[in-house]
Amino acid sequence: MKIIDKILNQFANPEGFLGKLVLKTMFISHKRIMNWALSYLKLDKEMKVLDIGCGDGKTIKRLLELEESLFVYGIDISSTSINMAKKENRFYKEKGQVIIKQSGVSALPYLDDFFDIITAFNTHYFWPDLAKDLLEVKRVLKPGAQLAICARLELLDQPLFKDKKQLSQKLRLSGFKDIICYDYLGYRLWLSYKA
Numbered sequence: 001m002k003i004i005d006k007i008l009n010q011f012a013n014p015e016g017f018l019g020k021l022v023l024k025t026m027f028i029s030h031k032r033i034m035n036w037a038l039s040y041l042k043l044d045k046e047m048k049v050l051d052i053g054c055g056d057g058k059t060i061k062r063l064l065e066l067e068e069s070l071f072v073y074g075i076d077i078s079s080t081s082i083n084m085a086k087k088e089n090r091f092y093k094e095k096g097q098v099i100i101k102q103s104g105v106s107a108l109p110y111l112d113d114f115f116d117i118i119t120a121f122n123t124h125y126f127w128p129d130l131a132k133d134l135l136e137v138k139r140v141l142k143p144g145a146q147l148a149i150c151a152r153l154e155l156l157d158q159p160l161f162k163d164k165k166q167l168s169q170k171l172r173l174s175g176f177k178d179i180i181c182y183d184y185l186g187y188r189l190w191l192s193y194k195a
């Protein structure tokens with residue numbers, strides 16, 4: 001496997017020492033973007049929020065810094081990410097406000113109409129079947145609830161991630177409405193609501 005593919009693989013499914021290193025380095029560039037993207041969320045008291053592809057768990061922690069009464073759930077396919085996210089959020093986990101599980105986006109371990117907000121930052125380009133996975137995301141969102149997807153535009157241009165450019169259209173076809181895009185420092189945020 002080429003070195004570039006090895007590194008890209010670590011973004012898609014961080015594993016072991018290299019995976020930890022990638023997650024730690026990634027946060028340096030993602031921090032500003034994360035804060036920008038989170039500023040568009042309509043957080044309210046005791047909401048249930050899900051972070052898909054939670055990585056090192058920094059987004060989960062920031063959500064609770066913004067609104068301390070939230071219940072924040074995190075899922076990720078990588079056990080390395082899950083371990084880091086649990087460690088990062090030990091304090092709120094012990095209070096029962098953070099629940100982190102190893103799971104893929106394609107079969108979310110939650111009831112229908114469960115979440116008030118779902119975030120998915122820098123992850124949707126790795127999902128196995130975007131159209132189907134968006135339906136699964138919609139299933140666990142409450143009607144009218146907010147979905148925020150954020151991604152690096154440069155990665156969306158890679159041949160590896162072809163067919164992922166038309167996210168707005170896919171969101172519409174999957175039953176999301178009021179789709180708005182914002183761009184910032186080479187990243188794009190798609191905000192939408194379950195119809």
Ligand SMILES: C[S@@+](CC[C@H](N)C(=O)[O-])C[C@H]1O[C@@H](n2cnc3c(N)ncnc32)[C@H](O)[C@@H]1O
Pocket residue numbers: 011012013014026027030052053054055056059075076077078081103104105106120121122123126127128
């Ligand atoms: C580039 S990292 C982004 C982490 C974090 N959201 C951030 O913005 O810093 C991508 C994460 O998505 C996770 N991921 C990839 N495919 C996934 C899937 N099918 N379901 C859930 N998580 C997935 C990876 O394991 C990894 O932790």
